[in-house]
Amino acid sequence: MSTSSSTTLETIASLCKRRGFVYQSADIYGSLNGVYDYGHLGVIMKDNIKKAWKRSINQIEGAILFFDGALLGPQAVWEASGHVQHFHDPLVDCMHCKKRYRADDVDLHKPCPHCGITKWTDVRQFNMMFKTHAGALADHGSTAYLRPETAQSIFANFKNIVSSNRVKLPFGVAQIGKAFRNEITPKQFLFRMREFEQMELEWFCEDKAADHFFEQWIALRQSFYTAIGITPVHIRLHPHSPTELAHYSKQCTDIEYQFPFGFRELEGIADRGIFDLSQHTQHSGKDLSMFNDIANTTVMPHIIECSVGVDRLFIAILFEAYTQDTLGGEERIVLRLHPSIAPIKAAFLPLTKKISEPMLRIYTNIKKELAPYDYHVEFDDSGSIGKRYRRHDEIGTPFCFTYDFESEQDEQVTVRDRDTLKQERIAFENIQSYIHNKIR
Numbered sequence: 001m002s003t004s005s006s007t008t009l010e011t012i013a014s015l016c017k018r019r020g021f022v023y024q025s026a027d028i029y030g031s032l033n034g035v036y037d038y039g040h041l042g043v044i045m046k047d048n049i050k051k052a053w054k055r056s057i058n059q060i061e062g063a064i065l066f067f068d069g070a071l072l073g074p075q076a077v078w079e080a081s082g083h084v085q086h087f088h089d090p091l092v093d094c095m096h097c098k099k100r101y102r103a104d105d106v107d108l109h110k111p112c113p114h115c116g117i118t119k120w121t122d123v124r125q126f127n128m129m130f131k132t133h134a135g136a137l138a139d140h141g142s143t144a145y146l147r148p149e150t151a152q153s154i155f156a157n158f159k160n161i162v163s164s165n166r167v168k169l170p171f172g173v174a175q176i177g178k179a180f181r182n183e184i185t186p187k188q189f190l191f192r193m194r195e196f197e198q199m200e201l202e203w204f205c206e207d208k209a210a211d212h213f214f215e216q217w218i219a220l221r222q223s224f225y226t227a228i229g230i231t232p233v234h235i236r237l238h239p240h241s242p243t244e245l246a247h248y249s250k251q252c253t254d255i256e257y258q259f260p261f262g263f264r265e266l267e268g269i270a271d272r273g274i275f276d277l278s279q280h281t282q283h284s285g286k287d288l289s290m291f292n293d294i295a296n297t298t299v300m301p302h303i304i305e306c307s308v309g310v311d312r313l314f315i316a317i318l319f320e321a322y323t324q325d326t327l328g329g330e331e332r333i334v335l336r337l338h339p340s341i342a343p344i345k346a347a348f349l350p351l352t353k354k355i356s357e358p359m360l361r362i363y364t365n366i367k368k369e370l371a372p373y374d375y376h377v378e379f380d381d382s383g384s385i386g387k388r389y390r391r392h393d394e395i396g397t398p399f400c401f402t403y404d405f406e407s408e409q410d411e412q413v414t415v416r417d418r419d420t421l422k423q424e425r426i427a428f429e430n431i432q433s434y435i436h437n438k439i440r
């Protein structure tokens with residue numbers, strides 16, 4: 001049986017394309033590097049990941065508010081946040097073959113990995129924000145940027161959020177949305193993209209409680225990953241050394257996942273201190289401190305941030321779930337996805353086309369009943385039953401219900417478990433509760 005550590009990126013990317021999870025964007029035009037489109041199953045699975053994240057952040061005492069900020073932001077926001085000055089990656093070119101690298105990805109004492117010649121340019125700093133102009137006039141005043149992180153829109157709108165929601169410290173503001181980074185070398189499929197999605201939680205608290213919440217959030221975020229099916233040993237913590245800290249960060253711990261190319265950051269938990277709100281107060285001239293009625297004074301809230309990339313988590317989950325084994329002498333690919341993450345919760349399969357109709361009726365009823373829970377189910381009567389099982393194993397469907405020639409008499413179907421392959425008979429009337437209990 002092969003599992004995550006021996007699975008390659010190519011295997012996952014090929015499964016994603018074959019089964020309609022993820023495609024290279026604008027494929028027919030040669031595509032754009034680091035930009036991807038999600039297909040039917042990918043959209044549903046990504047949505048399940050987001051729902052699981054939303055549920056998980058609400059486990060803490062204190063209000064969680066939701067926010068959906070604009071993708072474009074004026075220059076002033078990014079001046080205040082420090083991104084115009086600091087959001088750089090070191091860039092180096094090979095003067096011989098013109099290949100471009102992030103300077104920390106290559107050893108400049110050694111030859112270019114592409115052409116084998118040692119002829120490097122000096123290392124330059126490259127700002128990773130996508131710059132554009134809002135409106136017809138491309139002057140300094142119209143400069144805008146696509147956001148490189150979702151967080152800043154929460155900080156820039158903090159005054160409105162606080163005054164319209166009657167919240168008291170501590171509380172959180174959560175946002176799921178696109179971020180854009182002009183990565184020098186986008187790579188490893190969904191791992192490093194130029195357009196991606198983040199799930200960010202900004203937790204506002206008093207200074208004196210910051211260390212306590214920093215530790216609490218690290219523990220809560222770790223437990224989220226095990227709850228959605230990641231093996232605990234595939235996760236580790238990486239506390240940042242002072243030289244690794246981002247310009248806004250006082251302390252930071254990454255949650256890393258063991259990808260086949262090594263342990264890499266999945267989520268960053270950062271203590272941003274009062275950096276962001278102080279910067280926006282200073283640059284906008286609007287006071288972003290809050291009144292604390294217990295202390296009867298105003299305080300500048302301290303921020304603990306939990307930030308994870310949806311796409312990076314998506315691919316980590318696929319690595320975790322991908323398994324190859326042999327069944328009756330035949331090779332089988334199985335995505336052992338947690339039922340809450342699996343895009344299709346159950347498949348309804350008549351044994352042959354001749355008995356499609358009664359199964360279609362059962363499927364149509366269950367589909368309607370499960371729609372309010374946003375559980376997707378599928379009906380499939382094409383091809384051999386073996387082939388249909390294989391397809392559903394490969395897209396991670398946890399349960400397949402089969403209607404056979406006895407079903408009409410005993411009013412039961414056979415349910416097959418994707419992981420154990422155990423089969424049992426259950427009554428038509430119990431199908432819905434079976435799915436519910438298993439997913440919970």
Ligand code: GAP
Pocket residue numbers: 148149150151181183190191192193194196198200265266267268305307308309310311312313
């Ligand atoms: N607001 C803080 C922030 O943006 P970050 O460590 O730069 O911090 C947070 O990014 C998360 O976003 C990362 O842990 C990663 O999961 C995801 N991420 C960052 N850059 C990415 C990229 N180019 N492609 C895909 N995901 C990315």
